[in-house]
Amino acid sequence: MTSSESNTEVDSSWSGSEYEKERTPKIPVWDLPDVPKGNLPSHLQLQRTRVVCNKEAPTHTENIQYSGAYAAMGVDNSLRLDDFRKNLRVEVVRLTEDDIEFDLIGIDASLANAFRRILIAELPTIAIEKVLIANNTSVIQDEVLAHRLGLIPLQVDPRLFEYISENDIPNEKNTIVFKLHARCEKGGPRSTVKSDELKWLPNGSEFLLATENSASNTASKQKTYTSFISSQDSLPEFSNNPIAPKYPDIIIAKLGPGQEIELEAHAVKGMGKTHAKWSPVATAWYRMLPEVVLLQEVKGVKAEELVNKCPVKVFDIEDIGKGGKRANVARPRSCTLCRECIRGDGWEKFVALRRVKDHFIFTVESTGALPPEVLFTEAVKILEDKCERVITELS
Amino acid sequence: MEHGSYQDQSKATFSLTDEDHTLANSLRFTLNQDSRVTFCGYSIPHPSDARVNIRVQTTGDAAREVLKDSCQDLMLMCQHVRSTFDQAVLDFKNQKNLEAVNIK
Numbered sequence: 001m002t003s004s005e006s007n008t009e010v011d012s013s014w015s016g017s018e019y020e021k022e023r024t025p026k027i028p029v030w031d032l033p034d035v036p037k038g039n040l041p042s043h044l045q046l047q048r049t050r051v052v053c054n055k056e057a058p059t060h061t062e063n064i065q066y067s068g069a070y071a072a073m074g075v076d077n078s079l080r081l082d083d084f085r086k087n088l089r090v091e092v093v094r095l096t097e098d099d100i101e102f103d104l105i106g107i108d109a110s111l112a113n114a115f116r117r118i119l120i121a122e123l124p125t126i127a128i129e130k131v132l133i134a135n136n137t138s139v140i141q142d143e144v145l146a147h148r149l150g151l152i153p154l155q156v157d158p159r160l161f162e163y164i165s166e167n168d169i170p171n172e173k174n175t176i177v178f179k180l181h182a183r184c185e186k187g188g189p190r191s192t193v194k195s196d197e198l199k200w201l202p203n204g205s206e207f208l209l210a211t212e213n214s215a216s217n218t219a220s221k222q223k224t225y226t227s228f229i230s231s232q233d234s235l236p237e238f239s240n241n242p243i244a245p246k247y248p249d250i251i252i253a254k255l256g257p258g259q260e261i262e263l264e265a266h267a268v269k270g271m272g273k274t275h276a277k278w279s280p281v282a283t284a285w286y287r288m289l290p291e292v293v294l295l296q297e298v299k300g301v302k303a304e305e306l307v308n309k310c311p312v313k314v315f316d317i318e319d320i321g322k323g324g325k326r327a328n329v330a331r332p333r334s335c336t337l338c339r340e341c342i343r344g345d346g347w348e349k350f351v352a353l354r355r356v357k358d359h360f361i362f363t364v365e366s367t368g369a370l371p372p373e374v375l376f377t378e379a380v381k382i383l384e385d386k387c388e389r390v391i392t393e394l395s
Numbered sequence: 396m397e398h399g400s401y402q403d404q405s406k407a408t409f410s411l412t413d414e415d416h417t418l419a420n421s422l423r424f425t426l427n428q429d430s431r432v433t434f435c436g437y438s439i440p441h442p443s444d445a446r447v448n449i450r451v452q453t454t455g456d457a458a459r460e461v462l463k464d465s466c467q468d469l470m471l472m473c474q475h476v477r478s479t480f481d482q483a484v485l486d487f488k489n490q491k492n493l494e495a496v497n498i499k
Binding site: 063065066067068078080081084085088089090091092095102104107108110111113114117118122373376377380381383384386387388390391393394395 | 397409411414415416417418420421422423424427428429430432459462463466467468469470471472473474475476477479480481482483484486487488491
């Protein structure tokens with residue numbers, strides 16, 4: 001239903017079939033007299049656009065998406081692309097280096113959820129996958145140590161690297177190598193190994209592969225676990241800022257006197273779907289905008305009671321001359337829907353708690369690889385790529 | 396792959412591999428908005444297989460074309476979301492810079 005096409009179509013068979021095809025002038029399909037353009041009565045409009053949160057359970061939670069849902073009443077429920085473009089609004093509320101809070105208005109829940117799912121599970125990141133342990137005499141077992149290393153967030157842009165699969169040789173385009181060599185002196189105090197001791201090796205692995213014949217010529221270049229052709233240092237992005245974990249104070253292990261850890265860690269690109277260490281967000285969530293409406297005027301003592309009931313101070317008192325007090329809704333956005341204001345007897349007549357179905361308050365907290373606004377843009381790009389894949393499959 | 400009949404092109408079930416609720420629910424939304432569609436839905440036969448079945452029934456047009464159009468619509472919507480978001484972030488950053496300058 002691309003609206004650009006409809007402007008050139010004349011009485012297409014599926015919409016104007018009940019019209020005789022005489023010499024009718026060219027009218028855009030959507031302006032034909034039988035296309036319903038009416039408005040819904042207000043109680044139905046409420047059901048369509050608001051979730052009503054009652055004391056027991058919310059009602060009207062489903063989205064009425066079918067384009068002909070209100071056809072019997074003469075109302076067109078379809079979402080035309082132009083209307084979507086006009087109605088979509090994005091408002092950024094807070095933007096820091098690590099997290100972003102923004103409002104998406106005019107979008108449907110299925111799209112918002114798709115973005116949330118992609119942010120958590122399908123955005124690629126780089127995390128440590130293979131750990132080659134040469135020496136580990138600490139009390140932390142090898143596999144526990146490797147697991148902890150995998151969860152450390154690395155500050156590197158995953159778009160600069162490629163995926164590696166089972167049979168690929170690790171090279172400078174798909175692997176990042178780190179080294180960790182920590183030792184606690186005998187007779188000294190216990191020491192803590194923190195994540196800043198992970199040193200980046202731009203030239204690849206330093207551990208030599210075991211060769212079959214021990215009498216091999218030492219003049220030839222020894223093979224290591226990775227085959228870097230050029231040093232990663234030479235890339236402009238990394239020449240002055242070395243790759244390192246985002247936070248230098250993450251405790252990896254604790255060593256007692258005489259204990260030593262010597263290992264090499266290879267980091268590769270992956271997606272949160274496979275393992276949570278590859279998720280680029282600490283978390284990403286959304287909530288629908290709460291709407292608090294006073295159905296009747298709340299005055300005097302009741303107003304005071306209402307203001308005190310709410311734990312997040314949604315209501316406020318305003319003075320209405322002659323010492324009278326009235327309650328009004330001051331901060332509906334901070335409402336947590338705890339339903340304290342409708343808990344007592346008879347309060348449901350005064351306060352209506354609702355949620356707006358197409359206004360989403362997104363919060364995205366990044367773990368540091370990419371800034372949060374870039375993460376959201378990449379997530380939208382990935383949904384576009386999925387659509388494109390379906391289109392090419394169908395053609 | 397499409398499971399339908401050669402005689403009646405307007406009803407078909409499309410089985411997509413390597414997909415889950417992320418794409419299927421969004422596609423179902425855009426399909427519903429198209430007025431040529433009489434019925435659309437999706438199901439996931441088993442949660443361990445990454446496979447989605449999307450059923451489309453239309454008022455006469457080929458179901459494959461309607462699905463393609465819906466995918467195009469979804470792509471256009473995403474592009475619009477992306478550009479609106481980028482613009483909003485830019486505006487926010489500019490506004491922050493202005494405020495910082497004013498405070499100084």
